[in-house]
């Protein structure tokens with residue numbers, strides 16, 4: 001059994017909220033009104049003519065308004081107007097007929113419940129629209145709504161709004177949340193793996209955001225639009241982990257292949273989502289290295305976390321490979337993953353889940369992946385150790401003073417397993433022997449390599465070599481450095 005606890009590895013797993021959606025454009029408004037009209041035609045044929053015309057007036061007035069001088073409209077008005085039209089209550093009220101809001105014969109129909117955001121200033125903007133509309137007078141004969149009616153309607157809205165303001169409701173529909181997510185960009189999150197000062201300030205919108213949808217826009221994608229399916233064509237599943245599925249995908253816009261990993265479970269809690277983010281925060285903070293799986297982007301969708309990565313050919317999972325590694329191959333894996341570890345340790349990060357499953361191969365180049373357990377060497381982040389089969393005794397004893405050396409032990413154990421060709425035990429005497437630094441002989445392999453592996457799994461972490469020392473070990477002098485040319489040959 002892996003020693004991972006349920007809380008330990010909460011799936012690492014928002015749809016992107018485009019900042020452009022904060023700028024509501026006429027085209028968008030048009031689309032919303034057209035949808036509304038379509039809706040009402042279907043639902044109420046008797047009242048639809050009058051009301052849809054009024055709706056059309058609203059739209060026309062918006063489109064035909066003479067240019068508004070800057071001094072006539074202050075920024076606040078604009079935002080509130082946008083807010084009015086974008087407020088989900090007026091676009092996709094759940095189980096409500098949008099038409100009713102504008103039907104002055106139905107005074108008793110209540111507005112959809114939501115918002116503390118509503119106030120009378122918004123109505124003021126609505127009033128400004130009618131007198132400016134050149135089309136209103138033309139359609140007064142067609143539409144059985146006179147100016148007085150409009151006023152009374154406005155009053156009705158105003159009255160309703162006043163009532164709403166007094167009695168805020170706890171109920172916020174998912175579509176409301178989803179739409180509000182589009183209006184409000186997500187916050188900027190501080191990356192704990194980046195130690196240097198950022199030039200850019202962090203989280204200017206964090207407060208507003210947290211009022212409407214929690215810190216992370218987990219409902220993105222709940223509106224039926226899937227970023228995953230919009231942006232990618234799924235080809236096949238290429239891997240599963242304890243917490244995720246990985247798919248080979250074709251990105252529609254650039255025609256390139258990627259791996260997309262997503263959590264198998266929905267992450268309902270903000271804490272779970274924060275935890276899932278740590279994997280990509282570590283990858284993003286690290287940046288590019290040839291021996292680390294490339295990271296492209298990530299997002300939440302339907303409360304699952306998606307990570308778009310560089311596609312590799314396969315992992316070194318012992319269950320998949322039919323044969324054990326040759327000494328030459330073992331030296332290559334050891335050298336290349338030691339380089340990856342040197343890179344991440346120099347940036348103050350420990351991987352804590354080095355194992356064959358998490359080492360991928362691409363064109364003969366070995367790459368370290370799955371940063372779901374990554375933490376900081378200075379112990380300023382929680383430590384969640386990975387697969388117990390590859391963990392040294394000190395971490396099982398919760399001694400976290402040499403986290404970089406934990407990775408060295410794991411790499412030694414992983415290489416030993418790959419040469420041996422069978423999985424390491426999860427318990428028992430062999431398990432204990434490994435933690436005591438006792439490695440059974442590996443027939444047919446050089447003593448030099450076996451001694452190196454032995455010191456890598458030394459029970460005393462301070463005696464294990466650092467990743468830098470490993471990379472500089474003279475035994476790798478014989479190993480071809482130009483990996484790509486070797487792979488092609």
Ligand SMILES: Nc1ncnc2c1ncn2[C@@H]1O[C@H](COP(=O)(O)OP(=O)(O)OP(=O)(O)O)[C@@H](O)[C@H]1O
Nearest residue numbers: 239240241242243244246259310311312315357370
């Ligand atoms: N970028 C990639 N390219 C190719 N295959 C991949 C890639 N990422 C993951 N895989 C495959 O998917 C498997 C599971 O991926 P990963 O280890 O990241 O998931 P996990 O749920 O975090 O796993 P774990 O059980 O180790 O916690 C890997 O062992 C590998 O076979």
Ligand SMILES: [Mg+2]
Nearest residue numbers: 241357358370
């Ligand atoms: Mg894994």
